[in-house]
Amino acid sequence: MADIYAGKQARQSPDPDTSDRNKRALIGEALAELVAAAGGGGPRLRIGLMAAGGEVPVEDYLQGAALAMRHDPRIQAVGLGPRPDALLPPGMDWIETPACEADMAAAMEKALESTGPGALQGAVALHYPFPVGVATLGRIQTPARGRPMILASSTGISAPHRACAMLRNALYGIAAAKALGVENPSLGVLNLDAAPQVLRALARLRERGYPVRFGESVRSDGGALLRGNDLLAGAADVCVCDTLTGNVLMKVFAAFNSGGVYETAGWGYGPSAGEGWDKVVSIISRASGAPVIANALACTAQAVRGNLPGRVTEELRAARAAGLDGELAALEPQAASAQDAPPAMPPVEPTDEEIHGIDVLDLENAVHALWKVGIYAEAAMGCTGPVIKLAAAARARAGEVLRAAGYV
Structure with missing residues (x-):
């Protein structure tokens, strides 16, 4: 409570006649926040939201933040960018920066690395230059059956070569599904170049003890090699693909109903994952609307609570024990002279x-x-x-x- 109270002192009136009354009000407010956190099942998570530079009005960001906080009282959305003239939703905080994308990114990085009262536990950004080795795991709502599916991956790149990237994406997608509450996720590989090799590598890892559970295509010949019908039906919890394909699919599924100009459905391009990567930074696009923004904030908070970085470490450890490094080496192009x-x-x-x-x-x-x-x-x-x-x-x-x- 002391930290919450200290954070509110800046709003006290300097008038000594009202000092005691203000102190009592601030203590009451702090207690109310503690009660709300307890009632919600845990402490509030501060999730940053880059709220400028998109193709939607700032009201969409505010509406998305309001929706996320209303549905999950344990989330505190924290806007990043020029402070809007519009009234902020109740409970929303703001880190004011110029409209420059670099300034917003720098403020977000600083808050993510901070351990003080203004720290962020996760963030939702419109743009983030992930290092090679880090990718995001998008999440779509499949139209035929309405169930969610993770597209691994949708931005970033987990390895320079497609086959190696897709094998890593499989592990990161499983980790993301577990962090988001799917205890034993099923996995399929989209029928792209390198998909058969990746599927065989995963099958060999399973034979050697890595507990991957394959999904099943809805087509009559079945199997874990997924086609377009399987994406529409949500035939697996995790669909493995390369980043560029995943990015296109995300846009189609999110903006199909609006003719492509406004993303109305899904959870955005997902939280980031990679070997040694300890941040939970999620991506939305410049065309993501309020419903997607709300879902992205909720998904990010869930990935933080589900310890996504720790889940990635665990999946890599289990896969390495089953021969992951050898499978990656076999998928690499021939070594240069x-x-x-x-x-x-x-x-x-x-x-x-x-x-x-x-x-x-x-x-x-x-x-x-x-x-x-x-x-x-x-x-x-x-x-x-x-x-x-x-x-x-x-x-x-x-x-x-x-x-x-x-x-x-």
Whole structure:
């Protein structure tokens, strides 16, 4: 209670005649919050919401926050961005920043890393440049039967090569389903390039003790290789795919009823997962409407309570005990010769600039092309596709190098 009371002192009146009355009111308010938290089944989670830069009005963000907090009193939505003129929903907090996306992202990062009273336990963002190795697990409502399905993955990239990424996505999707309350999730692999190899790798892991439960296609020939009909019917709790395919599917399922201009259904592009990744940052799109924003906040809170990072660690541990590293190595393209080995990485520098427009298959080679000329760069996957992160001072020269090499 002391922390809550301290957080309210800034609102006290300086008038000594009303000081005692204000103190009693603040203590009462703090007690009310404690009672609400107890009645809701636990402490409130502060979930950040990047609330500017989208294609929907700010009222959608406020409505989404209000819906989420009304349905789950243990959530406190915390807006990030320019403070709106409209009245905030009861209980909503705000971290005011300029409209600049970089400023909002910096404020969000600071609050996620903080352990003080203003800390965030999770966040919902319109854009986040995840490092390679981290992907988000989107969640859709399947129209034929109305049941939820996780698309693993929908933004980010869990590995540079598709087959390896899809195998990791399977583990991260299972972890996300468990964090969201599905005790023994079923899993299928969407029928894409590399899907048969990934399915065989998962089957071998199961034979060696990894407890994966395969779903079953609704088509007459069955099996865990999923087709479009299976997505509509929700034939499995988790559908494994590559990020770009998952991203397209998310948009179709979320915005089908509005003709594509406004996302009305689903839980957004999902919470992030990756080996060694300890944040729960979820993604919505610039076209996500109030219902999706509300669901995304609720899903993020549930992933925090379900300890998604810990679930990922546990799935990786169990899969490694069954031979995961060998399966990943077998799915990798043939190793390059010594002549084609990656160049030495230049000294690490802060990365405050991004270069877009590079094909995901060229991303790693493009970074190495910059390393060769002494420019420090990192591969990442933003919400609009692959990006190279680098220092702003190196932006012009890096553009020349990448254009000369044919990457942009």
